[in-house]
Amino acid sequence: MPKMCKGDNQNRPKPKIGFRTAGRLTAVQGLYLMENTGYKTQEVITDLHEMIDNGIVQNVEKAHCDFVLMEDIIKGVVKNQATIDPAIVAVLPEKWTIKRLDRVMCAILRAGLYELLYHKEVPAKIVMNEYINMASAFGLNQDNDMISGILNKIARTHRLIKP
Numbered sequence: 001m002p003k004m005c006k007g008d009n010q011n012r013p014k015p016k017i018g019f020r021t022a023g024r025l026t027a028v029q030g031l032y033l034m035e036n037t038g039y040k041t042q043e044v045i046t047d048l049h050e051m052i053d054n055g056i057v058q059n060v061e062k063a064h065c066d067f068v069l070m071e072d073i074i075k076g077v078v079k080n081q082a083t084i085d086p087a088i089v090a091v092l093p094e095k096w097t098i099k100r101l102d103r104v105m106c107a108i109l110r111a112g113l114y115e116l117l118y119h120k121e122v123p124a125k126i127v128m129n130e131y132i133n134m135a136s137a138f139g140l141n142q143d144n145d146m147i148s149g150i151l152n153k154i155a156r157t158h159r160l161i162k163p
Contacts, residue, residue: 017064019065019066023068024070024073024111024134025137026060027069027073027111030044031111036103076114077110080118084114084117108147109150109151116160127151128155131147132147
């Protein structure tokens with residue numbers, strides 16, 4: 001077998017992300033679309049299915065996406081937004097509103113908080129890690145600490161993790 005030189009792996013396909021991670025990532029994209037376009041829940045879900053079928057959603061393939069989780073997160077955030085948004089605002093710096101947050105960050109926080117509060121079968125640390133990593137995937141590296149802090153505070157407040 002020939003030795004690989006530096007740079008030989010540049011043309012290799014990137015590893016696929018996990019099944020559930022793909023569902024979460026796609027749900028965040030859907031929540032972001034809803035915030036920016038005014039699309040209704042089912043319109044966004046339909047569009048996301050089509051975008052994945054056509055290879056438009058980067059790093060997500062149809063066979064490797066948890067569509068059930070994606071739809072549950074989108075529908076759950078919409079249904080429970082009256083609970084989710086105030087919980088986020090409660091841990092923001094004084095005089096901050098939800099509107100002050102970057103829209104991608106807001107979508108990440110809403111999805112993460114929905115899972116923390118309504119999917120207690122998934123350990124809180126796993127949920128928090130998924131959404132903190134997602135911030136990096138969306139290029140929000142400078143906001144990782146804020147996302148981590150908000151999710152941590154909420155998880156501790158709801159006794160999902162030990163103080």
